[in-house]
Amino acid sequence: MKLKYLPFKNLIRKPFRTAALLLIAAFMTAAVFGGTVAAASLKNGLDSLEQRLGADIIVVPEEAEAKADLENMLLSGTPGYFYMDKSVEDKIAAVEGVELTSPQYFLVSANAECCTVQVQVIGFDENSDFSIKPWLKQCYSGTLGDNEVIVGSSLSTRVGHTLMLYGTECKAVGKLDATGTGLDTAIYTTPDTVRRLIRASQEKGIGVLAKQSPDDVISSVYIKVKDGYDIADVAADINLNIDGVQAVRTRSMITGTADKLAVISGSINVLIIAVWILAAAIMTAAFSVLAGVRRREFAVLRVVGLSRRQLGKIVFSESVIICVVGGVIGIALSAAAVFAFGNAIETNSGLPYLAPSAVQSLKYLLFALAAVLVTGSVSSGWSAYRLSHVDTGNILREGD
Amino acid sequence: MKKGNLAGIAEAAVSIFLTVGALTIFKVCEGGVNGKYMTCHWAQNAVVLAGIVLSVQSLLRILIPNKGVKTGLSLSIFLLAAAVIFIPNTAINLCMMETMRCHTVFKPAVIVTSSVLTVISGLDAVIGLIRTGKE
Numbered sequence: 001m002k003l004k005y006l007p008f009k010n011l012i013r014k015p016f017r018t019a020a021l022l023l024i025a026a027f028m029t030a031a032v033f034g035g036t037v038a039a040a041s042l043k044n045g046l047d048s049l050e051q052r053l054g055a056d057i058i059v060v061p062e063e064a065e066a067k068a069d070l071e072n073m074l075l076s077g078t079p080g081y082f083y084m085d086k087s088v089e090d091k092i093a094a095v096e097g098v099e100l101t102s103p104q105y106f107l108v109s110a111n112a113e114c115c116t117v118q119v120q121v122i123g124f125d126e127n128s129d130f131s132i133k134p135w136l137k138q139c140y141s142g143t144l145g146d147n148e149v150i151v152g153s154s155l156s157t158r159v160g161h162t163l164m165l166y167g168t169e170c171k172a173v174g175k176l177d178a179t180g181t182g183l184d185t186a187i188y189t190t191p192d193t194v195r196r197l198i199r200a201s202q203e204k205g206i207g208v209l210a211k212q213s214p215d216d217v218i219s220s221v222y223i224k225v226k227d228g229y230d231i232a233d234v235a236a237d238i239n240l241n242i243d244g245v246q247a248v249r250t251r252s253m254i255t256g257t258a259d260k261l262a263v264i265s266g267s268i269n270v271l272i273i274a275v276w277i278l279a280a281a282i283m284t285a286a287f288s289v290l291a292g293v294r295r296r297e298f299a300v301l302r303v304v305g306l307s308r309r310q311l312g313k314i315v316f317s318e319s320v321i322i323c324v325v326g327g328v329i330g331i332a333l334s335a336a337a338v339f340a341f342g343n344a345i346e347t348n349s350g351l352p353y354l355a356p357s358a359v360q361s362l363k364y365l366l367f368a369l370a371a372v373l374v375t376g377s378v379s380s381g382w383s384a385y386r387l388s389h390v391d392t393g394n395i396l397r398e399g400d
Numbered sequence: 401m402k403k404g405n406l407a408g409i410a411e412a413a414v415s416i417f418l419t420v421g422a423l424t425i426f427k428v429c430e431g432g433v434n435g436k437y438m439t440c441h442w443a444q445n446a447v448v449l450a451g452i453v454l455s456v457q458s459l460l461r462i463l464i465p466n467k468g469v470k471t472g473l474s475l476s477i478f479l480l481a482a483a484v485i486f487i488p489n490t491a492i493n494l495c496m497m498e499t500m501r502c503h504t505v506f507k508p509a510v511i512v513t514s515s516v517l518t519v520i521s522g523l524d525a526v527i528g529l530i531r532t533g534k535e
Contacts, residue, residue, distance in 0.1 A: 154498035340508035
């Protein structure tokens with residue numbers, strides 16, 4: 001038998017010992033890889049939400065639930081709708097410091113045909129919009145026609161297929177990239193289509209508007225503030241001078257989520273470090289105990305002619321094999337959890353969650369593998385030294 | 401317990417987990433529209449049926465002593481398990497919203513479980529074919 005196969009044979013001949021060491025290595029890699037990917041996904045989700053909001057201030061009706069509805073809509077995808085008089089937009093445009101305004105229209109579908117969930121419909125004015133169009137253009141460059149919609153990435157509707165909303169057939173002409181936020185579950189269309197859907201809902205007896213005509217209402221106004229003006233001051237001006245509305249700074253809406261994410265990411269990092277220290281301690285202890293148990297085995301190998309260097313190499317090779325195999329198992333397990341169940345994490349946590357790109361994930365993978373390899377190598381170093389310096393004569397004379 | 405049956409026992413355990421799990425811990429969305437089942441219900445039925453067939457094949461793989469038959473059954477499990485990966489949302493549509501349970505829990509659980517079964521049975525089949533070739 002060639003010497004290079006000896007570490008493999010040693011590991012195969014002691015399956016339970018090998019399995020226990022593999023488990024520790026797998027656990028450590030899973031914690032490092034899974035933890036870093038989960039923390040990065042949460043950060044990506046928040047960044048993507050920040051980019052997609054695009055406005056400095058969002059104005060919604062003054063009703064207490066409107067702001068909460070807006071946050072739920074944007075963060076967790078809970079459908080909602082509210083309306084205010086469309087004249088509000090002109091009043092806002094006249095406020096000092098306001099550079100651009102664009103109205104949006106919200107509507108909640110009744111049940112979409114195939115399932116019992118409601119879908120958020122967002123109507124945006126293509127002429128004045130500055131917040132949705134930039135990222136909508138990535139998937140659709142034309143102009144939205146009547147009853148044409150662009151669907152969020154979390155809707156399984158494919159481009160070219162139709163959706164039945166309040167008995168009206170709407171054609172999906174584009175599909176957005178994932179953002180990891182509630183915006184992924186929405187449908188985007190023109191104000192005319194939203195008004196048509198509101199009328200269709202009234203005809204079906206599910207009127208979302210009590211008295212007003214769909215032509216006289218809007219749901220929110222997105223505002224871009226002129227350079228040199230303080231966003232908080234402009235929001236305060238709007239709240240002070242325009243009745244029946246509340247101006248919400250998009251930054252303040254994100255701050256709450258960012259704080260939650262900071263706490264979660266902090267906990268994940270603490271957990272990673274704790275698992276790392278624990279795994280390193282267990283590995284060092286395990287290799288140290290094994291060094292004691294395997295003294296006779298290594299004494300015999302020394303007698304048959306292996307050099308101290310070769311003995312050290314055997315121990316070192318065993319630990320590298322364990323770390324690589326355990327690391328691959330750990331990465332496979334944690335990848336299954338954080339990638340395959342990413343949607344479940346997003347849905348249950350109510351936080352934006354966007355998995356990192358393939359290149360980014362590969363970096364985390366290599367980092368996790370390097371971490372377990374370094375830990376394993378350092379942990380086995382002392383054992384390798386002890387076993388390669390066994391006092392052959394004394395050990396073999398000790399007998400059974 | 402014979403060493404040669406370890407892979408068969410692992411295959412049976414994963415197959416039974418797939419079948420029972422599809423009906424319990426990772427079952428699809430509950431309820432329906434106007435008394436009709438949602439589309440994901442049919443995907444669940446297909447997975448359960450395939451899971452039952454996989455479980456029976458795995459048990460036969462344990463009980464039948466002939467090594468050639470064992471290898472043949474492993475190959476069959478490998479192919480069916482690989483096919484199950486494509487049942488949710490590829491062969492049979494799931495619900496419209498990807499935030500629904502059928503997308504967030506059922507689909508990833510079925511894909512992960514059947515992938516594990518594919519790997520185990522694939523390795524088992526390859527080892528079986530090599531051993532059969534040597535004899």
